[in-house]
Amino acid sequence: MDSTKLRFFAPCPRGLEAVFEAELHSLGVPTTTKTEGGIGFTAPWSSMYWINLKSHIASRVLWEVGQSPYRSEDDVYRAAYALAWPDWFTPSQTIKIKVSARRCPLPSLDFLTLRIKDAVCDKFVASRHRRPSVNTERPNIKLDAFLDQSTVTFYLDTSGEPLFKRGHRVMSVEAPLRENLAAGILRLAGWSPKEVLLDPMCGGGTIPLEAALMARQIPPGISRNFAFERLLVHDEKRWGHLREAARAKQVAAVPAAIYASDHDPAMVKIAQRTFQGAGVGIDIRLKQSDILDLEAPADGGVMVLNPPYGVRLSQPDELQSFYPRLGDWLKQRFAGWRAYVLTGDARVPKQIGLAPSKRIPLFNGALECRLYEFLIVQGGARRRLTPPTKI
Numbered sequence: 001m002d003s004t005k006l007r008f009f010a011p012c013p014r015g016l017e018a019v020f021e022a023e024l025h026s027l028g029v030p031t032t033t034k035t036e037g038g039i040g041f042t043a044p045w046s047s048m049y050w051i052n053l054k055s056h057i058a059s060r061v062l063w064e065v066g067q068s069p070y071r072s073e074d075d076v077y078r079a080a081y082a083l084a085w086p087d088w089f090t091p092s093q094t095i096k097i098k099v100s101a102r103r104c105p106l107p108s109l110d111f112l113t114l115r116i117k118d119a120v121c122d123k124f125v126a127s128r129h130r131r132p133s134v135n136t137e138r139p140n141i142k143l144d145a146f147l148d149q150s151t152v153t154f155y156l157d158t159s160g161e162p163l164f165k166r167g168h169r170v171m172s173v174e175a176p177l178r179e180n181l182a183a184g185i186l187r188l189a190g191w192s193p194k195e196v197l198l199d200p201m202c203g204g205g206t207i208p209l210e211a212a213l214m215a216r217q218i219p220p221g222i223s224r225n226f227a228f229e230r231l232l233v234h235d236e237k238r239w240g241h242l243r244e245a246a247r248a249k250q251v252a253a254v255p256a257a258i259y260a261s262d263h264d265p266a267m268v269k270i271a272q273r274t275f276q277g278a279g280v281g282i283d284i285r286l287k288q289s290d291i292l293d294l295e296a297p298a299d300g301g302v303m304v305l306n307p308p309y310g311v312r313l314s315q316p317d318e319l320q321s322f323y324p325r326l327g328d329w330l331k332q333r334f335a336g337w338r339a340y341v342l343t344g345d346a347r348v349p350k351q352i353g354l355a356p357s358k359r360i361p362l363f364n365g366a367l368e369c370r371l372y373e374f375l376i377v378q379g380g381a382r383r384r385l386t387p388p389t390k391i
Ligand SMILES: C[S@@+](CC[C@H](N)C(=O)[O-])C[C@H]1O[C@@H](n2cnc3c(N)ncnc32)[C@H](O)[C@@H]1O
Pocket: 173, 174, 175, 176, 177, 178, 200, 201, 202, 203, 204, 205, 206, 207, 261, 262, 263, 264, 267, 289, 290, 291, 292, 306, 307, 308, 309
């Protein structure tokens, strides 16, 4: 299996395609296509293991098992039937089929889902005299089909649960960032583990946790299972070797301090338990504090801020009075720092009163946001947009 080059597609959060491509290159995987929301590549089977285990940005890794032109539902049925499903899983495993499409001329995706399910089951009946059953909640095997105007592509999902589910969350918190978006923000910020990092509104701690995993070179997928472990072509020995090789690369401590705080004691408690569960409790200096009471912990560093925004939390009015004070706090205490603010509110830079040096469009789930970069210099940012407000 490992001598053959296979085709894969890995979706990622929209806006992170470029940093995801760079990550794939750093993992030794040359990429072939970059589309909105994902990257295609051709690679040996073991690269798929490596990406599932080590990518901070991928949402999942889909193995392309077939592609065919189509004009009708019957063509899609025949294309699905032609594939060697019994080589990849058994009829005692449950399946789920997900169909998505762009510019597909056929009227019903539900009907297509049914036809593909029939094709897969008929194939098993013909060769194994048994059909797999469908389980839409917790399937053993997930099949994806994607239809464009004239081509249907079939995938087996090698990840299972989406890859942003690292297995570290101890409790759900309000408005958490997805782990792969948090990691992508750190990459877009150009943060290197040698730089001091501060997240002063850390909530459940997603951003500092991703940073600590990166700095300690702890693979984000080391604590979870993957769907490829249930495929007949899975190579347990190879997988074991790769996991061990990744473990051996872990470093004992973070090279530069990572600071995290939140004004809500409940959040601090949750973040603490999460960091400890992930094995990075000693790497993150966590405390309870209102953001505006904090002093800069170093002469320079990177601050990442994911403030509550009106659409999801708090009252927009409250936030409007907060941002001018945040701008003054940055200017007065954080000269020499780069600050990155993720928000869905386009008025924020004006309210902060600092001119952003970058505005990067991102999606937090379905919510369109911007990541604003502010370079804080002595006496203010490069340019003030509104007069400063006194604290
Ligand atoms: C959108 S949430 C951050 C979510 C976080 N990135 C995560 O993934 O869990 C915003 C956080 O800001 C905190 N917060 C709001 N106002 C604050 C303030 N004045 N000082 C410190 N933290 C504050 C809230 O308690 C909340 O946890």
